[in-house]
Amino acid sequence: MAAVRIPPTLRAEVGGARELEVTGSTVAEVIDDLVTRFPALATQLLHDGELAPFVNVYVGGEDVRMRDGLDTEVGAGDHLILLPAMAGGC
Amino acid sequence: MAVSALPASLLDLVGSTPLIELSRLSPSPAVRLYAKLEGQNPSGSIKDRVAQAMLDAAEAAGELAPGRRLLEPTSGNTGIALALQARLRGYELTCVVPSNVTAERRRLLRLYGAEIVESPGEEGSNGAVRAALQLAEGDASYFMPFQYANEANPRAHYEGTGAEIAAALDRVDVLVAGLGTGGTLMGAGERIREAFPEVVIAAAEPLPGDEVMGLRSLADGYVPPILDVSRLDRKLLVTNAEAVAGLRLLLEREGVLGGVSSGAVVHAALRLAEELEEGVVVCVLADGGWKYLSADFWDAGDVDAAMEKTVWW
Numbered sequence: 001m002a003a004v005r006i007p008p009t010l011r012a013e014v015g016g017a018r019e020l021e022v023t024g025s026t027v028a029e030v031i032d033d034l035v036t037r038f039p040a041l042a043t044q045l046l047h048d049g050e051l052a053p054f055v056n057v058y059v060g061g062e063d064v065r066m067r068d069g070l071d072t073e074v075g076a077g078d079h080l081i082l083l084p085a086m087a088g089g090c
Numbered sequence: 091m092a093v094s095a096l097p098a099s100l101l102d103l104v105g106s107t108p109l110i111e112l113s114r115l116s117p118s119p120a121v122r123l124y125a126k127l128e129g130q131n132p133s134g135s136i137k138d139r140v141a142q143a144m145l146d147a148a149e150a151a152g153e154l155a156p157g158r159r160l161l162e163p164t165s166g167n168t169g170i171a172l173a174l175q176a177r178l179r180g181y182e183l184t185c186v187v188p189s190n191v192t193a194e195r196r197r198l199l200r201l202y203g204a205e206i207v208e209s210p211g212e213e214g215s216n217g218a219v220r221a222a223l224q225l226a227e228g229d230a231s232y233f234m235p236f237q238y239a240n241e242a243n244p245r246a247h248y249e250g251t252g253a254e255i256a257a258a259l260d261r262v263d264v265l266v267a268g269l270g271t272g273g274t275l276m277g278a279g280e281r282i283r284e285a286f287p288e289v290v291i292a293a294a295e296p297l298p299g300d301e302v303m304g305l306r307s308l309a310d311g312y313v314p315p316i317l318d319v320s321r322l323d324r325k326l327l328v329t330n331a332e333a334v335a336g337l338r339l340l341l342e343r344e345g346v347l348g349g350v351s352s353g354a355v356v357h358a359a360l361r362l363a364e365e366l367e368e369g370v371v372v373c374v375l376a377d378g379g380w381k382y383l384s385a386d387f388w389d390a391g392d393v394d395a396a397m398e399k400t401v402w403w
Contacts, residue, residue: 008300054311063295063325081327085311086216086298 129378141171143246163222173202247277263369272317299398351403
């Protein structure tokens with residue numbers, strides 16, 4: 001099982017959990033698992049079958065958009081992080 | 091008789107920062123690690139380049155002239171850089187600053203002559219952006235350079251930061267910089283890719299504490315208009331604790347006192363350097379550590395917990 005860290009903005013949709021155990025061997029399968037269990041997440045995470053523009057997903061600390069996107073592999077012990085896109089830059 | 095070559099003011103000293111080798115930090119002799127010391131700019135950060143380029147462009151376009159007031163959302167460095175520029179060019183400056191930035195930043199902004207308007211700390215940089223956009227809408231005398239959407243920001247790094255690195259080295263395999271507005275990565279990245287087409291452009295991105303995410307929903311998220319993430323090759327999330335560990339390593343091994351984002355860049359650079367058998371990795375270190383000395387993470391047992399309520403870069 002992999003684990004997903006849920007950002008504060010999405011915790012209401014998952015019953016308040018900060019982290020969830022998930023199944024799936026790719027990011028797409030993990031999101032599928034999340035959306036099946038918490039249907040309210042669907043519109044937040046996906047947009048026309050792609051990752052929604054304001055959502056970043058990290059596997060092993062690396063943004064999956066720079067890897068294989070939704071096809072990025074997820075290992076059994078991997079830690080995924082969901083984050084909203086935020087401004088930075090001092 | 092070199093009088094004409096002397097700088098006329100601090101504005102002439104923006105850019106042309108030192109590039110040093112970090113041989114004591116490199117994981118192997120075949121991987122050469124370099125650092126561009128942007129803290130050596132006149133107001134202490136890479137944002138001197140951005141502030142200068144944005145105001146030059148606005149004055150040249152006739153958008154900025156005496157009588158107008160400058161306004162910018164900033165958690166520190168851009169505000170300090172704009173304040174230096176504003177003072178020497180004769181403009182007033184108002185900065186919208188998240189309420190939880192370090193005391194040095196606030197004090198520096200005031201000393202340089204900026205007026206401070208606070209935005210809720212828990213809303214982070216996004217909150218400062220929102221508040222500044224509202225202020226600008228309500229008062230036509232404000233001119234907002236707005237680094238997040240101003241093409242002069244990446245252009246400053248294309249013509250300055252990136253060009254300087256490309257001229258100084260005969261090979262660059264990886265460029266690592268902190269991700270904020272995206273200006274450095276877009277501008278310097280493009281310039282270095284022109285010189286070294288195979289270069290990997292890598293972003294070190296902060297993992298914000300829960301309490302500063304401050305978004306009601308993901309739809310409140312913000313991707314700066316100047317940032318095109320498809321032009322990044324790698325994007326690595328760095329925790330506050332990892333950034334501070336990088337900062338300490340940089341200081342212990344090389345004697346360089348960097349800021350929090352510099353620590354994050356070093357952390358990401360070392361991770362990427364481990365993947366190379368040989369090559370050249372260049373780190374852009376955006377500021378020095380001076381503005382962080384009052385922060386309480388230095389002696390904290392749990393660094394992440396000590397840092398989670400503040401926006402660090």
